[in-house]
Amino acid sequence: MLDVPTLLIALAFLLAALLYASVGHGGASAYLAVMALAGMPPTVMRPTALISNMLVAGVGAYKYMRAGRFSWRVFWPFAITSVPMAYLGGSIHLPAHYFEALLGIALFFAALRLLVKPGGVAETLRPFKWGWALGIGAVLGFVSGLIGIGGGIFLSPLLIFLRWAETRQVSGIAAAFILVNSASGFLGLLQNSPPLPSALPLWAVAVLAGGWLGAELGSRHLSPPWIRRVLGVVLVIAALRVLLA
Incomplete structure (x- = not known):
């Protein structure tokens, strides 16, 4: 019989997946925060977050691609270096708290940039630089594997600030990036x-449901300024999770 804490975690996972999927993210930072509050051990938290991330990002990538909100040209240079580095980071058993302060601060300032003037980020695209993308992908992949997230939380604001893709394309690229990095x-x-928790099947259903609804909203219904606002809120949540962990 399911207990109340397990059901509450499932509900929190569903809501987190809905919010994060609306901007093409998997929600790993939120799942980690929920599990930390529930007192779960890190050995369980990390694989659970990655599996949930894969499910939500997979749904998101599918929905955004079907809606035409994706760019292979921008995606593959990031992915080609991030995937092996995510595998390397995932195989390293090191405490991540050395990285968390700087990452949390970076996320917080990225969130402020999006929230202060979410409608004022230009949609005029700049030339895409493959060399920079390869280097950025390697760094994000390693950090993602080490911490147990997919990396989209960092890639999305970078793509928006660099203006290498349209806002809705950024969400689709981030979802696919998270999927391949989480798997790696x-x-x-x-x-x-x-170890994997016995409640994982229930939580998987919860994140799939939330991810499907969120991706539908983000890929077809939310306008670019609203996507930036939601992304800003997501970044604030992620930053607080990292800084207060």
């Missing part, structure tokens, strides 16, 4: 034989 990080993590 999880494969690296499997080397340590992580």
Whole structure:
């Protein structure tokens, strides 16, 4: 019989997936925060967050691609270097708190930039620089695998600030980026034989439902300024999770 804490975690996962999927994210930072509040051990938290991330990002990537909100040209240079580095990061068993302060501060300032004037970020695109994308992908992939997230939380604001893709395309690119990095990080993590919670099937259904609804909103109904506002809120939540962990 399911207990109340398990059901509450499922509800929190569903709501987090809905919010994050609306901007093309998987929600790993939120799942980690929920599990930390529930007192779950890190050995369980990391694989659970990555699996949930894969499910939500997979749904999101599918929905955004179907809606034409995706760019292979921008996606693959980031992915080609991030995937092996995410595997490497996932295989390393090191405490992540050394990185969390700087990452939390970076996320917070990125959120402020989006929230202060969400409608004022220009949609005029700049030339895409493949060399920079390859380097950024490697860094984001390694950090993502090490911490147990998909990396879209960092890629989305970067793409918006650099103006390498339209806002709705950014969400689709981020979803696919999160999917491949979460899968790679999880494969690296499997080397340590992580334990999985018995409630994982229930939580998987919850994040799939939330992810489907959120991706539908983001890919077809939310305007670019609203996507930036929601992304700003998501970044604030992620920053607080990292800084207060």
